[in-house]
Amino acid sequence: MSRLTxxxxxxxxxxxxxxxCQDNGTKEQSTTTVSDTAMVKPAPQPIAITDVxxxxxxxxxxxxxxxxxxTPQGDSVKVSFTFNVKNYELMSQTADASGKQCNNSDxxxxxxxxxxxxxxxxxxxPKHDVVLAKGGEHYLMxxxxxxxxxxxxxxxxxxxxxFKIDDKGKLQKMEDPKTPMVFYSRPKGDYIGKANTxxxxxxxxxxxxxxxxxxxxxxxxxxxxxVDTTIMVTEWKSHFLKNLPMGKPGITLTLVDKDGKKxxxxxxxxxxxxxxxxxxxxx
Numbered sequence: 573m574s575r576l577t578x579x580x581x582x583x584x585x586x587x588x589x590x591x592x593c594q595d596n597g598t599k600e601q602s603t604t605t606v607s608d609t610a611m612v613k614p615a616p617q618p619i620a621i622t623d624v625x626x627x628x629x630x631x632x633x634x635x636x637x638x639x640x641x642x643t644p645q646g647d648s649v650k651v652s653f654t655f656n657v658k659n660y661e662l663m664s665q666t667a668d669a670s671g672k673q674c675n676n677s678d679x680x681x682x683x684x685x686x687x688x689x690x691x692x693x694x695x696x697x698p699k700h701d702v703v704l705a706k707g708g709e710h711y712l713m714x715x716x717x718x719x720x721x722x723x724x725x726x727x728x729x730x731x732x733x734x735f736k737i738d739d740k741g742k743l744q745k746m747e748d749p750k751t752p753m754v755f756y757s758r759p760k761g762d763y764i765g766k767a768n769t770x771x772x773x774x775x776x777x778x779x780x781x782x783x784x785x786x787x788x789x790x791x792x793x794x795x796x797x798x799v800d801t802t803i804m805v806t807e808w809k810s811h812f813l814k815n816l817p818m819g820k821p822g823i824t825l826t827l828v829d830k831d832g833k834k835x836x837x838x839x840x841x842x843x844x845x846x847x848x849x850x851x852x853x854x855x
Contacts, residue, residue: 578683606734616817623792623812627810628668634639635655635728637653638698642737642743649705649737649743653733658718661702663681663682663697675720676719677771683698684715686714687754688811706740707739710735711838713777713839720773721758732749732779752835755825758772759823772814774810789832791832792824794821796817796821796822822845825840825842
């Protein structure tokens with residue numbers, strides 16, 4: 573179960589004042605003074621969180637790292653990745669996509685490529701190139717995604733690749749981290765129109781841990797046009813966010829321990845903004 577805490581702003585309208593005056597009973601005049609009356613906006617609905625209806629599970633789907641090469645380019649390095657995918661069809665529409673009622677990629681199923689917890693690149697073919705500066709340490713999280721961007725959470729459907737680029741541009745694979753981590757996935761980018769904004773997929777990937785009410789949890793702090801909401805997620809599964817106001821909401825994910833304290837280590841907190849609009853153009 574998820575716990576939802578909401579802070580809703582209180583709004584007030586201006587008052588209306590009537591005044592009249594009379595001149596010695598022989599001549600009667602009346603004046604009415606009306607103060608500026610502000611339009612009272614209705615209080616925003618609280619943000620709601622609901623479970624995503626059951627999706628195809630792909631229990632046998634597998635994602636593994638293939639080849640990783642580094643090619644120096646002056647002060648930077650082009651790093652090329654290939655991936656091995658089994659029992660999962662990239663560029664195919666997920667079977668229940670038409671009835672999911674959320675944002676869906678017309679290009680089909682894909683890989684989410686998340687480097688250093690930055691916004692992911694969607695890979696419709698199992699390969700990708702990035703250009704990185706020399707002398708840096710990096711964490712690559714990659715996992716299989718349904719066409720509507722929901723992660724496949726079965727064992728073997730994701731990988732973490734820890735590496736560094738030395739000062740000479742050489743790539744060195746580093747030890748696999750043992751500490752718990754959380755990687756942000758959705759919401760991401762632009763959502764336009766009722767079909768895309770009614771149900772906004774909320775999804776992330778945890779690594780080296782599980783979530784539970786008395787163990788590790790993911791705290792999601794949502795800021796959206798004055799509607800500040802905190803969600804404490806105690807079970808790792810996908811959700812829909814509803815009643816998000818149009819604009820530029822932001823979400824901060826924090827991995828916390830059983831006492832609600834932020835977990836030390838890399839990739840335990842990340843903040844992302846995204847855009848919601850009722851129609852074009854996006855403002």
